[in-house]
Amino acid sequence: xxxxxxxxxxxxxWASLIPxxxxxxxxxxxxxxxxxxxxxxxxxxxRELKKTEEDIIPKPNFTFxxxxxxxxxxxxxxxxxxxxxxxxxxxxxxGTLALFILxxxxxxxxxxxxxxxxxxxxxxxxxxxxxxxxHYYGFKEHGIKxxxxxxxxxxxxxxxxxxxEVIGHLARPLSLGLRLFGNITGDHIVTAIFFGLVPLIxxxxxxxxxxxxxxxxxxxxxxxxxxxxxxxxxxxEH
Numbered sequence: 001x002x003x004x005x006x007x008x009x010x011x012x013x014w015a016s017l018i019p020x021x022x023x024x025x026x027x028x029x030x031x032x033x034x035x036x037x038x039x040x041x042x043x044x045x046x047r048e049l050k051k052t053e054e055d056i057i058p059k060p061n062f063t064f065x066x067x068x069x070x071x072x073x074x075x076x077x078x079x080x081x082x083x084x085x086x087x088x089x090x091x092x093x094x095g096t097l098a099l100f101i102l103x104x105x106x107x108x109x110x111x112x113x114x115x116x117x118x119x120x121x122x123x124x125x126x127x128x129x130x131x132x133x134x135h136y137y138g139f140k141e142h143g144i145k146x147x148x149x150x151x152x153x154x155x156x157x158x159x160x161x162x163x164x165e166v167i168g169h170l171a172r173p174l175s176l177g178l179r180l181f182g183n184i185t186g187d188h189i190v191t192a193i194f195f196g197l198v199p200l201i202x203x204x205x206x207x208x209x210x211x212x213x214x215x216x217x218x219x220x221x222x223x224x225x226x227x228x229x230x231x232x233x234x235x236x237e238h
Contacts, residue, residue, distance in 0.1 A: 027119035034103045034116065041068070071099075082226045090229055093133060097126060098222045101180070105214035108188045109207055111195075117184045117217075120177060127176035130225045131169075138232035146232070176224060180217055187213045 021029040045068045075095045079087040101117060108115035116122040138146040150169075152161035187210045194206045 025119075026114040027116040027122055030107060030114050031104065031116035031122060033113070034100065034107060038099055038103060044068075078222075079226065082223065083230050086230075086233060087226075090226065093129075094222050094226060094229075097130070097225060098218055101126065101221055102214060102218040105184055105218060106211070108184065109191070109210050109214070115184055115188065117180055118188050120181050123181040123184075124173065124177040126180070126221070127173035130176060130228060131173040134172075134228045134232045135169075137229060141233040142235075149232075172224075172228060176221060180221055183213055183217050 018029075021032065024032075044064065072095075075098055076088075076091055079091050079094050081087075083090060104116045104122070106115075107113040108118060135146075138149065142148075150162050150165040151158040152165075191206050191210055
């Protein structure tokens with residue numbers, strides 16, 4: 001009984017105080033919070049785009065619009081540099097994954113919030129999305145010829161290459177999901193331990209480390225995702 005009460009205490013989040021959300025698992029309620037924040041940012045950003053040319057001239061001081069432009073330009077540049085001219089076709093999916101994962105990672109540094117990326121259900125949902133879209137874009141680009149990616153350069157190598165390629169592709173969502181889950185969970189546990197032992201000053205260096213981990217794990221996830229997308233749409237040079 002005491003163990004059960006302790007587990008419930010550890011799972012406390014501010015969402016437990018909100019009707020309808022209190023009955024949801026903590027990672028689900030936190031994902032909803034993050035999604036609402038992101039949708040609000042999108043709505044405000046869209047409203048900025050609807051303004052006239054005179055109204056959208058950047059102001060000298062730091063504004064919400066400047067922040068949005070920095071984020072969009074950073075993601076666009078990263079995708080273009082990593083995927084080349086075709087990168088613009090993937091900005092939407094890569095940007096969505098990057099912001100969703102990053103905001104969830106960062107939410108773990110706020111007391112009372114449990115990051116959705118601290119749960120394998122969320123991380124595997126993201127990795128499976130990448131897995132499905134990778135092959136969707138592959139078939140969309142090459143048609144049935146996309147299967148040649150699995151058979152190797154020579155048909156007589158197919159019996160050897162097909163099992164290797166299938167295992168390699170199936171391992172991608174597993175590695176993506178487990179890597180993100182493991183790093184965020186480990187960082188969250190370490191931060192919670194330090195807060196429990198010494199709640200003042202001492203946890204600050206750990207929180208800065210958590211900030212670093214949040215950005216690095218987001219970068220690694222989308223970088224690997226872009227590599228998979230690029231491989232799926234690439235054409236063999238003869």
